[in-house]
Amino acid sequence: MKNKLNIKTKMKSFITALMIALIFPAMAFAETDPKQDTVIIELNNNSKIVIITKSRADLASLENYDVNQMIKDLNAQLSDSVEYLEISDGKAYVNDDDEVEMKDWKINDDEVRIKLGGVEVDVDPDEIDDWDENDWEDRKKVTYEAERVDRTSHHFNIDIGLNNWLDDGNFPDMNNAPYSIKPFGSWYVGLNSTNRTWVGGPVFLEWGLGISWYNWKLQDTDFIIEEGSERIEFNQAPASVNGQKSKLTASYINATVVPMFDFSRGRRKITSIESGGVKIKKYSRKGFRFGLGGYAGYRIGSHTKYKFKENGSTEKDKETDNFFLENFRYGLRAQVGWKGVELFANYDLNEVFSTNRGPLNANNQSANLNAISFGITL
Structure with a gap:
């Protein structure tokens, strides 16, 4: 997830508005009507959730995202000086059997990443030593589609x-x-x-x-x-x-x-x-x-x-x-x-x-x- 934060150090009040924008690459709509639909959800304490979408079908795709977990993670990162925050679609919060997984992995200094063709493998040496076949039985697996295209x-x-x-x-x-x-x-x-x-x-x-x-x-x-x-x-x-x-x-x-x-x-x-210290992504x-x-x-x-x-x-x-x-x-x-x-x-x-x-x-x-x-x- 890429967070874009405009921080004003002199702000005295806590965040008054939260915008969640689903941004899809402009190329996907190069041949369609550029107008967007906006849905505004009024919350307590003058807070709002603003959803900008291209079509009803895109709005329906929100069912695949866990907005509650998204807001919890954001709230943990906010400070009193935050005025505005925007979420791009670089990270997905996908529901699967009541479990939520964040799809963009951050690799630590002691981890090893191997990327070949459409397969990416991250290995944490500290955790792999304790890995056994039971960890594989308890593995977490999620399949989803990514609309976002990097430049x-x-x-x-x-x-x-x-x-x-x-x-x-x-x-x-x-x-x-x-x-x-x-x-x-x-x-x-x-x-x-x-x-x-x-x-x-x-x-x-x-x-x-x-x-x-x-x-x-x-x-x-x-x-x-x-x-x-x-x-x-x-x-x-x-x-x-x-x-x-x-x-x-x-x-x-x-x-x-x-x-x-x-x-x-x-x-x-x-x-x-x-599974354990092993993370695998297949594209x-x-x-x-x-x-x-x-x-x-x-x-x-x-x-x-x-x-x-x-x-x-x-x-x-x-x-x-x-x-x-x-x-x-x-x-x-x-x-x-x-x-x-x-x-x-x-x-x-x-x-x-x-x-x-x-x-x-x-x-x-x-x-x-x-x-x-x-x-x-x-």
Whole structure:
């Protein structure tokens, strides 16, 4: 809960008016009548409760809030110098089986907070030592919907998917090229620190930094990836060798900007669970959303790995080099989501290898390879 207090130190009388305002983001009503309805409840001692709402449906949603508990908590914080106080919708007091829980947790200095995708976990080390399975049986659970959207929110997510490359718009395995990529098992992984900024209406902007890994595994494991004198080469392994895995890995640090259209306008379903020293919040998005943007990255590492059997023993060769890879990458990113599911697709507009440094194709020319990746965002 965010309290906005205008304090006049010379005030001699106690608070004479209490305003409780339910404030919803302006974007949710960008296409509706801007007029508001006001309900004023006269109390004793010249006190009032003023409720400002957009519609009868919003007024009905007050049934989900415990106003008595809200006022008790406010009264405990008031001093004789308070003239005016306003409650924004940053904290919800939700009724559930006659129990009231305040949804915004304040983390202490000795607590640990882990936030991944739509799950947030707070752990208090002092209490977790005494935690047992009986505490979990007595856990408190509340599910509610949050209409409020922060101007900018931050989260950490993981991209997990597959990657490949296109040779002039076609997959290399169409021509049985030695640099054909194994369709399943060539994993793409991205770790992203992402900000989500509300622009207005259903428009959001997702932007941030991250680290990603391409893992190109060859379809034919009897080919070895090597750096030649003029280009990257995919050479046949000796007959005495039985190849098991052959891959090229490249890692990049990236900056990404993706405009998003979120037709739920940021509304989320939130489930909170508290047990002993453990607090868990799960955020689930609502509705359909999609976006198209771009990214740019800089290579921070690359290596090849060849796993094979020779004379009955398993061996591994790992080489670290640049392998004629382009240091920069840039491309297009598409995102689409439905409720709790988020999918992504990346396409590098620049080539994987430097100009005329790619592997030779069937026409004995340098192949023009562009990286692609797609998968799910956690």
